[in-house]
Amino acid sequence: MNLPILEILFYLNLIGLILLLALFWVVIHLNLRVNKTYRHQDKFLAEESRLKGELSKKIEEIAEDRINEIIGRAGENLDRDIRARLEQLSDLVSKKGVEISDFVAKQQEEQTKESQYFVANMLSKVEKESEEYRKNKLGKIDEEIRQIVLSAAREVIGRAISLSEHEDLVNKALEKAKKEHIFT
Amino acid sequence: MIQGDATGVSKVSLRTRSGQANVSTPIKSGSNVSDVANVSNVDAVSVAFSPFVNSIYNTDGLLRFLDEITLIQRSLFRDKGGPISLKARDFTSSSILYIFEEVEKTGLEPETDQKQMKFLKDLATFVKKLPVVKISIAFEPTNTFLMKLNSQISAAIGTKVILDVVINQYLIGGAVIEYNGKAGKYTLDTPLEEALRKGIVSSK
Numbered sequence: 302m303n304l305p306i307l308e309i310l311f312y313l314n315l316i317g318l319i320l321l322l323a324l325f326w327v328v329i330h331l332n333l334r335v336n337k338t339y340r341h342q343d344k345f346l347a348e349e350s351r352l353k354g355e356l357s358k359k360i361e362e363i364a365e366d367r368i369n370e371i372i373g374r375a376g377e378n379l380d381r382d383i384r385a386r387l388e389q390l391s392d393l394v395s396k397k398g399v400e401i402s403d404f405v406a407k408q409q410e411e412q413t414k415e416s417q418y419f420v421a422n423m424l425s426k427v428e429k430e431s432e433e434y435r436k437n438k439l440g441k442i443d444e445e446i447r448q449i450v451l452s453a454a455r456e457v458i459g460r461a462i463s464l465s466e467h468e469d470l471v472n473k474a475l476e477k478a479k480k481e482h483i484f485t
Numbered sequence: 486m487i488q489g490d491a492t493g494v495s496k497v498s499l500r501t502r503s504g505q506a507n508v509s510t511p512i513k514s515g516s517n518v519s520d521v522a523n524v525s526n527v528d529a530v531s532v533a534f535s536p537f538v539n540s541i542y543n544t545d546g547l548l549r550f551l552d553e554i555t556l557i558q559r560s561l562f563r564d565k566g567g568p569i570s571l572k573a574r575d576f577t578s579s580s581i582l583y584i585f586e587e588v589e590k591t592g593l594e595p596e597t598d599q600k601q602m603k604f605l606k607d608l609a610t611f612v613k614k615l616p617v618v619k620i621s622i623a624f625e626p627t628n629t630f631l632m633k634l635n636s637q638i639s640a641a642i643g644t645k646v647i648l649d650v651v652i653n654q655y656l657i658g659g660a661v662i663e664y665n666g667k668a669g670k671y672t673l674d675t676p677l678e679e680a681l682r683k684g685i686v687s688s689k
Contacts, residue, residue, distance in 0.1 A: 447681045454677055455657050459623060462658055467624045474660040474671030475637055483662055483669045484618075484641040 533593035533604075534611050536584045541612060542628075542635040543648040553581045554609045561598045561605075568594055569601050616644060621651040621661040623672075 462470070478484065541547050557573040565572050570585035588594050595604050618638050626634065631648065639646045642664070653661070659672035 447678065450681055451674070451678060454681075455655065455674075458657050458673065458677075459654070462623075464624060464627075467622070467658060468626075468630050470658040470673070471620075471622055471626075471630075471634065471660045472637075474662065474669075475634070475641070477671045478660075478662045478669045479641050481669055483664055483667050484638065 533588055533591070534608055536587055537581070537608055538612060538615065538645050540581070540584060541615075541647060542631045543650050544617065547612060547615075547647050550581070550612060551609055553577055553579050554605050557581075558602060558605050561602050568596075569605070572601075612647075615647045616642065616665070617649050618642070618646045619649040619651065619663040621653045621656060623653060623656040623658060625652055626650065 537550070541550050556577045557569060560569075560573040560576045563572070568585065568589040570582045570589060573582060573585070585594065595601050620634070620638075631650065635646065635648050638648065646664075657673040657677060661670045661672065662668065
């Protein structure tokens, strides 16, 4: 009876050992596989990095080319536009120049007319003022002459008139006053 | 009423304050008895004042006269009897005393101090109210001419006037007369200026 148990134990141990070895083998195998996977991954990452670099460089080149192309095309468009604008501007300037020239000519003509009118008006006014001034001045001179002559006459006549003549003049003044009813 | 003096200048009859004519003017038939009495009293006073008034010709004379009257008023109420000329002899030697003497001879001067004072005050008031005629002339008039002028103007107006004589050396001859808001210029200035104006205008 003991023997089968021992045999069973033995076989069980053997099976266990075999299982353990199998497990050990599996673990080692997996480990190797993992290590291999890691190596592949590192390789892949390096490759990816390289590819990214190349791709980036390529994109830059393409972008640069495209940009240059766009800029070149835009420059051409811009040149064309500017040329067209300049031509329009030139036409406009030319047209405006003619208008301004006409306007200036018209203004000059009006200015000339206004100036002539103004000058004529001023001349008339100045002549009038001059005439008035002359009249006033002459009037003042006349008045001054009259005052001088009157003063001289007063002096001369005053001295020349005797007392009796003065009295006669006063009597005549009285008679005139009576006639003019000053006393009534 | 004195009608003449040594200078030969006739005197002017005075109007009474009531606007009536002088004493020689007959009283109007429509007047009643009291009016007659009042007019007679006023005329008597006017007659008494006439010699005094006729001695004044211009405003200077009027001022001198009023000064004399003031002096004479001081001679009253000094326990001295008699007429004003006697009482005032110690206070003034002016010729006005002779006029008082003349008036006293006619009996028109009152006798008592109080009445004499009233007489003097009335006299001063009367002469102050005399109408004034302003006359501007070019020369200093002689006294004779002034009297004559006063006489003529008073006669023209019909009442005694006082002349306010202004000497204006800028007048050439004649006179400027102003009376009662009216004025007239009767000098040689006007014709002379006219002649000068014409002369200047014609020479243009």
